[in-house]
Amino acid sequence: MTLPRLRLIATGGTIAGVADSADLASAYRAAALGPDALRAAVPALAQVARIDTETAAAIDSKNATPTFWQHLAGRVQAAADDPEVDGVVVTHGTDTLEESAYYLQLVLKSDKPVVFVGAMRPATSLSADGPLNLLNAVRVAARADAGGRGVLVALNHLVHGAGEAAKADTLRPDSFVSQPAGPLGLVQDDRVVWLARTERAHTMATPFRADSPLRPVDILPSYPGVSPMWVQAAVASGAAGIVWAGTGNGSVPAAIEPALAAAAAKGIAVIRAARVGGYVMPRADDAAHGFVAAGRLSPFKARVLAMLALGAGWRGERLREAFERF
Numbered sequence: 001m002t003l004p005r006l007r008l009i010a011t012g013g014t015i016a017g018v019a020d021s022a023d024l025a026s027a028y029r030a031a032a033l034g035p036d037a038l039r040a041a042v043p044a045l046a047q048v049a050r051i052d053t054e055t056a057a058a059i060d061s062k063n064a065t066p067t068f069w070q071h072l073a074g075r076v077q078a079a080a081d082d083p084e085v086d087g088v089v090v091t092h093g094t095d096t097l098e099e100s101a102y103y104l105q106l107v108l109k110s111d112k113p114v115v116f117v118g119a120m121r122p123a124t125s126l127s128a129d130g131p132l133n134l135l136n137a138v139r140v141a142a143r144a145d146a147g148g149r150g151v152l153v154a155l156n157h158l159v160h161g162a163g164e165a166a167k168a169d170t171l172r173p174d175s176f177v178s179q180p181a182g183p184l185g186l187v188q189d190d191r192v193v194w195l196a197r198t199e200r201a202h203t204m205a206t207p208f209r210a211d212s213p214l215r216p217v218d219i220l221p222s223y224p225g226v227s228p229m230w231v232q233a234a235v236a237s238g239a240a241g242i243v244w245a246g247t248g249n250g251s252v253p254a255a256i257e258p259a260l261a262a263a264a265a266k267g268i269a270v271i272r273a274a275r276v277g278g279y280v281m282p283r284a285d286d287a288a289h290g291f292v293a294a295g296r297l298s299p300f301k302a303r304v305l306a307m308l309a310l311g312a313g314w315r316g317e318r319l320r321e322a323f324e325r326f
């Protein structure tokens with residue numbers, strides 16, 4: 001039996017991190033190892049797939065930017081377009097993996113498996129989680145039936161959808177969760193078990209591409225006593241959209257509502273998301289204020305969708321529908 005051919009695209013992160021000693025799990029240099037070293041650390045990969053490697057970046061993902069998303073999407077798209085490649089695995093820092101994976105889910109034009117993987121401990125750690133996470137990500141990407149499910153995120157034996165994957169802990173190896181729905185699958189030894197499929201349009205079913213324009217969108221959190229000054233600052237700095245990371249069901253304090261409504265009246269998209277996990281339901285007065293509910297998307301993912309949707313010129317009803325479709 002010939003093994004599937006995968007492209008391993010490295011971007012850095014803790015999975016490629018190196019510390020001065022094996023007992024250090026927090027003090028390390030992220031993005032110190034290249035993809036060949038990551039592959040060499042896991043000899044079992046050779047039984048699962050034929051893997052060639054590529055370096056798209058070597059960054060701590062806290063430093064990711066929208067320009068980085070576009071660059072990475074171009075590299076993954078090129079790999080997926082290569083007839084010699086059956087699937088793609090992207091190694092990525094966990095800090096902003098959830099944004100990069102969702103961005104790629106919205107812009108990639110491929111049905112081949114694309115799986116993001118990271119780690120919470122550096123490669124030199126006594127109990128590094130990267131090698132097994134990488135093996136599991138490769139096990140997922142090597143399966144033809146992993147294609148057409150949108151971009152996947154494999155960490156700590158779970159397979160998350162890019163629309164739901166979220167980092168939920170600063171240190172623990174089981175840091176990643178799916179919000180608001182559960183994981184799409186799990187991996188244990190050589191078994192990949194599918195649990196669910198996303199209902200949302202992705203990859204081939206979106207109008208976006210890696211070179212689609214992005215418009216600037218800011219995220220503002222709600223908290224007791226928050227000042228409308230932040231809304232005014234976002235407007236003054238030229239934001240095309242504001243994601244309000246509201247309390248509860250994306251609620252807006254009375255002291256902020258006039259500033260957000262004034263921004264919306266100026267044509268700035270205002271998206272109500274939630275600073276807690278969960279689905280943000282539309283409210284009867286959203287239309288009157290010019291607000292849009294983020295639905296299932298976290299503030300960080302709502303921003304990614306808003307940047308693309310505003311880049312496509314979507315406003316009003318079209319923008320509202322996007323948060324139900326993607």
Ligand SMILES: NC(=O)C[C@H](N)C(=O)O
Nearest residue numbers: 013014060061093094095
């Ligand atoms: N666990 C990690 O990968 C965190 C690291 N700071 C990064 O996002 O690149």
